[in-house]
Amino acid sequence: MLNDPIEACLRAGGVARTRTLRRAGVARFFFEEAVREGSLIRPRRGIYALPDTPAPILHALSHRAMLACSSAAHQFGLWMLEEDSPESPHVWAHPDRQTTRPLACTCNCHREHPVGRFTLTTVSALQCLVQIASCCGPETFLCALESARRRGVLSSAELIELRRLVPRPVRVLVDFSRSDADSGLETLVRYRLHLLGIECLTQMRLPGVGIVDLIVGDRLIIEADGSTHEGPARHRDRMRDAAALALGFVTVRLDTAMIVHDWPSAEAAILSALQLGLHESPFGVRVRAAV
Known part of the structure; x- marks a missing residue:
């Protein structure tokens, strides 16, 4: 033995x-x-x-439950806009089984019927996203969904099933979602611009520059910079901006603080750039004028 x-x-x-x-x-x-x-x-x-x-897993197991919703999202490595409270993890317990959850417990307990393949400690990625759709805001759900698609933790069949299972108003977000969003910050910017009627090209490769997050119009690049854009990466970003400028592009860079905590300032900067026509190349202006 x-x-x-x-x-x-x-x-x-x-x-x-x-x-x-x-x-x-x-x-x-x-x-x-x-x-x-x-x-x-x-x-x-x-x-x-x-x-x-991890303590949240032990907490869930002690209640004859497993991690769920936003707490499970971290186990799948999903980008989450809303952070969990360590004192109030989200757990799931089977609706037909008794739990050992004490009355004084502050965890958020989900009891819907199971979908997808579970582990001993965590609900399925599909169930996790269904729970987020009902429990969190639309932006949080969209960020988690695009992160799941990017990481490959949700199959094509599960994406179809997800659309069927989420509340009807949320289905438009499933249709809007993409699998190539580089970060939740990029997802937020693209979605918020979409709500303003501004559509973007995403993850475009420019010669001598590389892949950029978003392009509005013909030449306005919008980059959503997270914590990985500090130190040496900051210098590389400036070099990329210079290379893009040489090609006729203008770059607007937004960091985490602006996107998450001060979106009105970020939105004002983008709208000002559009009002100044920085998104239109001379060739693009001529083409649109001729149509």
């Missing part, structure tokens, strides 16, 4: 049922001893976890 409960639990992904450990060849004595020594945690009867298991 293996008799190493730590290794067996690690192979199972960090959290395992009793029967999983037994099938791995671990005698009950050894994983019970590991709990006594503190090298394993037992969040509830029949479930064992490594000590470094």
